[in-house]
Amino acid sequence: MKMVGLTGGIGAGKSAVAARLAALGAVIVDADRLAREVVAPGTPGLAQVAAEFGDGVLAADGSLDRAALARIVFADDAARLRLEAITHPLVRARSAEIVAAAPPDAVVVNDVPLLVEKGMAGLYQVVVIVFASLETRLDRLVRLRGMSEADARARIAAQATDEQRRAVADIAIHNDGTEEELDLAVTAAWQRIVTA
Template sequence: MNIGLTGGIACGKSTVAAKLVQLGAILIDADVIAREVVLPGTPGLQQIKERFGQEVLNEDGTLNRKALGSLVFGNEVKRLALNAILHPLIRARIESRMTEEQLANPDKLVVVDIPLLYESGYEVIFEQVMVVYIPRDKQIERLMSRDGYNIEEAESRLHSQMNIEEKRQRADIVIDNRGSIEATEEQIETFWKGIAFE
């Protein structure tokens, strides 16, 4: 069985992922894969260099994320061009890793952690989607205390993602993370007990 794991910024997705792994799930992290597909020698890095130029590389040939970020930030055409390079590579790698893990471990739950799962149309590749939920006002509070953002910065970060209420409505499984860590863990354990492997 596989599930896609997502949520909004500061919802506590990493905590939920860690608990699932502790219970025996296999975790595939889309952020790690996104870094893998642009390592030196990969077609991803080559395509980025061809599209954006040598200045997006460090002296050692690795991707200069800061330079690339400043090029695409606020430029919709360049951002879409970058996504057109990266998204197919990331998706292909995720699907291939999921298949490998499910064949090697048919009795284990494969969890794929994807921050922008709905925004990127990934829900179709999973049997179920789990959303880690906290209300928007709590997201803002946590962003401000955790990352030191002011209210405008926190709002701006949230604005770049799909609204958490919409994610919650679309989810197959919702983990409500606004209470204590124990309450969150209890929900995960209840979900875990409900999974029946043949």
């Protein structure tokens, strides 16, 4: 089994790269998806988040109001750390279950938004970083995700810098171009991963 870490700043296109790697045969462990799963309605994770941050982070239907929670945790480092203390152990446990179920010869790509920030690069045989310019990232976050530019800039600022990411990257994928260019870059990265 080959363990690969995949990360990139918000809006860089990490999810698009993960989808292409899955199509090439990788087993994907998506930390963002798992982070949503562990705070789904009725879970102990959601109960812990509500207990920590109050009912204002719950929507009328009892689900997590992600926008309300984001306004709290992206404006306050201590609040973000409290949230991570709840969700990260739950995500790690679920990730371990997925890895345990993968075939022994699998390439397991761990899609981890905070890989660099949490000093996790050493956990993987190969670290793949997706890069995009600040302008591209802001455009994607505002146009595609509906964020205000101020919110987008705050989220980008809360993450590792490109220089910090480059310091741990074994493979860099640049995602400012076309879909075809991204396909070629991911295919080349896959060849490097499977032969590493």
